[in-house]
Amino acid sequence: MKISVILIVSFLFSTLIFSQPDSKFFEKKGEVYFKFSIAEKEEINILTRIISIDNVVGNIVYAYANEEEFNEFLSLGYEYEVLRSPGDVDDVQMSSSLEELGLWDSYPPYDAYINMMYQFESDYSSICKVVDAGNTVQGRKILFVKISDNVNERETEPQFMYSSTMHGDETTGFVLMLRLIDSLLSSYGNDTRITNLVNNIEIWINPNANPDGTYHGGNNTVNGATRYNANNKDLNRNFPDPAEGQYPTGPWQPETIAMINLAQQYNFILSANFHGGTEVVNYPWDTWSRFHPDDNWFQFISHKYADTVQAHSPSTYMNGFDDGITNGYAWYRVVGGRQDFFTYFERGRELTIEISDTKLLPASFLPAHWEYNKRSFLNYIESCLFGIRGVVTDTVGNPLKALVKIAGHDFDNSEIFSDSVSGNYHRLIYSGNYNLTFSAPGFFDTIITNVSVNNLSTTILNVELIPESPVPVELVFFSAKVNGNMVSLSCETVSEINNRGFEIERVSSLTSSIQNWIKIGYLNGFGTTTEKNNYSFVDKEIPSGKYLYRLKQIDFDENYKYSQEIEVDVKPVSFSLEQNYPNPFNPTTKIEFSIPEKSYVKVKVFDILGNLVSILKSEELDAGVHKLNFDGSKFSSGIYYYSIETVGFRSVKKMLLLK
Ligand SMILES: [Zn+2]
Structure with a gap:
């Protein structure tokens, strides 16, 4: 009762x-x-x-x-x-010390979490470093640990990222990531496989991407955790979206900005973010129904994660959807999701892995979930060593940032870039034969055909790009000076190889779009020299107007290269009023005049009896050539006069309107 x-x-x-x-x-x-x-x-x-x-x-x-x-x-x-909110769990088990937390069957208070991250760094300083990615809305920390054998260097290694709990009430991954960090660090040097991962991959782990959400109920409990951040925004709807643009759900939150900044600073080729609420491996795209060009690879890698989990867990774990995996959009559309951001904008590959049906999992179930997932955690990190990989350099070994594109395969930003700092690239791809094109500005495209790769294995392909042309003549400046109706051009070279000379070319700015450059002069080169050389040329009696000049450097083998273009404005040296064109006209004609300095100008039209019929202009004008249109459609046929008046200058001309 x-x-x-x-x-x-x-x-x-x-x-x-x-x-x-x-x-x-x-x-x-x-x-x-x-x-x-x-x-x-x-x-x-x-x-x-x-x-x-x-x-x-x-x-x-x-x-x-x-x-x-x-x-x-x-x-x-x-x-x-x-x-009921999934984060409202009254009897949540919180740890009271780092030792207790190290049993991995309780949740850390916020300070214990932060302390544990820095403890990792001090206990394993040669292979572990804390990276502070920024603050949350309420000033909590978004921390990563970077685990790598040369932890203070950026090596020619793939960068890998795990991040969890961007939904603050999905806490399973939070503790499992702390445990993964502990496991990687404590097994280094003892466990061959883990040692190999740490030696060959930069592993970045962020256990909690939304601590304000997780600790909504206060720093000492995860009871009361929220999905959203402290501004009540869903961080997994806040990223730039391939279909919806930069701000799909309003301005970026501080947590989002921290993640975007980190993504742009590094080159994460593979990543995952952990969630809860169901049990499934979710792969791109979330925002649209078409498949990623590497859909078969995404399915392969997702199944590999789920299959291994299924082999080491009860038959009810991660068994829904398509045998534990799903395409994002096929489940439901998400805009502003992190996996699409990383995969599309950062050219990485990211999965969203949901690892417990219960969002705020009772802490006593955490060890079991570790057992289910621990092998897959390592497998997934390891997969960034597979595929086609190598280093892109120039001919003297400098690393290059190059676009690596697979012909007939890549679209929707699936092509990748080699790392700008180390030159290494990692093209994760399903087994097959591919044609790869490497391109970088200033270098010839290099195409390597029939590159074969198998799943779970590595094809190494280092590529040297050849500069488009060795710079035969190094031009340090090219300039122009206007003096009246003359333009003085000068240039200086610091070295020349095989230089026959320069053709000087000019085009009126008005007609430059149709490319009718004309050759106006020629300067003999100095052949091959490492001496500094100065050249000059004067272009005389040029009608006023705007012009572009360029140099065409020609070598003894008739190869040539254009310099940059420079624009000059040749001002009229005197006042003038030109004959209208066309003349006779019906019903419109153009009237052109020049003024050498800024002046107040009146342009008037009179009939044959001297009556003013139109004022075409009455205002202050800049120095230069000006054009006006006269429309005679309201006037009868006959002779008209047009005049220009300005301080110190007056001119009149006759025109004929013939209807
Ligand atoms: Zn979630």
Whole structure:
């Protein structure tokens, strides 16, 4: 009897709390968790822009929303049910010391988490370094550890990243990542496989990408954790999106900016972000239905993760979807997701791995989930050693940032770049034969055909790019000076190889688009010399106007190369009024005049009797050549006069309108 009373009371209590979230509710929690049903899968494409969809099971949608998002959702008229927040777990097991945390069956208070990260660095300083990627909204830390044999260097090695808990209430990966760090560090030198990974890969691990969400209930508990950050925004909807642009859901959050900055500073070729709420390996794209060019590789790598997990866990673990994996869009559309950002904009490859049906997993289940996933964690890191890889350099061994493109295969930004600092590239790809093109500005494209690669194996292909042409003549400057209607050109070389000389070319700015450059002069070169040489040339009696000049450097083998173009403005040396054109005209004609300095100018039109019929211009004009249009369509045929008046100059000309 007593039990049923408690049940009724708690039922009423939860109904009261969770039925209608109001402003007070949002003030405390920031977000609401709810479910509703849809009639058509397509409805998700609209809904995903409004609320944060968490899961779709059949026609039931589970979602989160902040107050603004929820109000927008309400206006759509769906019937919904508010659910208990997954982060509200009263009896969560928190560790009281680093030793207790090291048993991996409790959650760390915030300070213990930070201390543990720095403890890793001090205990294993030769292979581990903490990288502070920035602060959250509330000033907590977004920390990575970098694990590598030469930890203070950037080597010709792939950079790999794990990150967890960007949804603050999905905490399983948080503790599992701390445990993975501990395992990698403590096994280095003892375990051959782990030693090999640390020696050959830069491994970056960020256990918690949204600590404000995880510690929403305070620094000493993860009870009360939220999905969103402290601004009530879903960080996994906040990244630049291939289909929706830079800001798919509003301005970037500080946590997003920290991650983007890190992504741009380094060159992560492979990464994963860990979530909870279901058990599945999710691969790109999230934002559109077409498949990634490397869809077969994504399926292969995802199945490999899931298959290994399934072999070491109960038959109910990670067994849904397509045998534990899913294409992102096929599950439900996400815009602003991190995996699409890394895969599209950063040319990496990222998976979203959901590792526990329960978001805030009871801590006593953490060791079991470690057992299920630990092999796959290592396999996935190891896979960045496979595929086609090598170093791109110039002919003297300097590393080059080159585009590595597979003909007939790459699109949607699937081509990659070699690293600008070390020149290494890593093309993860499904087994097959491929033609690779390496290109970099200033170098000839290098095409290497029929490169064969097998799954889980490595094809090494180092590439040397040849400069397009050795610079035979090093021009340090090329300049022009206008003096009246003369243009003085000068240039200086610091070295010349095989230089026959320079042709000087000119084109009017007005006609440069049709490329009618004319040769106006020639300067003899000095052949081959390491001496400094000066050249000059004067272009005389040029009509006023704007011009471009360039040099065509020609060697003794008739190879040539153009210099940059320089523009000059030749001002008129005197006032003038030109004859109109056409003349006679019907009904319009052009009137051109020149003024050598800034002047107040009036241009008038009179009829044959001297009556003023039109004022074409009455204003201050800059020095130069000016053109006006006269439209005679309202006037009768006959002789007209046009005049220019300015201080110290007056001129009149006659024109004939013939209708
Ligand atoms: Zn999530």
